[in-house]
Amino acid sequence: MIFKRLNYQTLQSLRLQGYNILLTIGRSEDENPIYFPMKLESFNSTEANSKSGQEHTQQGQRILILEEAIQRSLNNDLSGIIQLEN
Numbered sequence: 001m002i003f004k005r006l007n008y009q010t011l012q013s014l015r016l017q018g019y020n021i022l023l024t025i026g027r028s029e030d031e032n033p034i035y036f037p038m039k040l041e042s043f044n045s046t047e048a049n050s051k052s053g054q055e056h057t058q059q060g061q062r063i064l065i066l067e068e069a070i071q072r073s074l075n076n077d078l079s080g081i082i083q084l085e086n
Contacts, residue, residue: 006035006080008073014082015066022064022082033062033080 004010006022014022014037022035072078 002084004082006078011070020066024062035080035082
């Protein structure tokens with residue numbers, strides 16, 4: 001496993017690899033969450049952007065839309081790390 005900081009360069013790299021969301025399995029209130037990149041084939045970013053600018057929480061998980069994360073990273077408005085497979 002590889003861990004990388006949640007920053008603009010890492011997020012751009014993930015987008016180029018086809019990822020579109022980040023998901024954590026930790027508690028939603030963790031200050032430094034660990035995110036896992038995921039690819040959702042049926043993901044509609046237009047529909048998701050209706051709640052733009054916020055992290056979505058579902059059953060204790062944080063779901064972060066990659067495009068939103070990239071925009072927030074420009075303002076250093078994110079914290080956490082990303083866990084990647086080798």
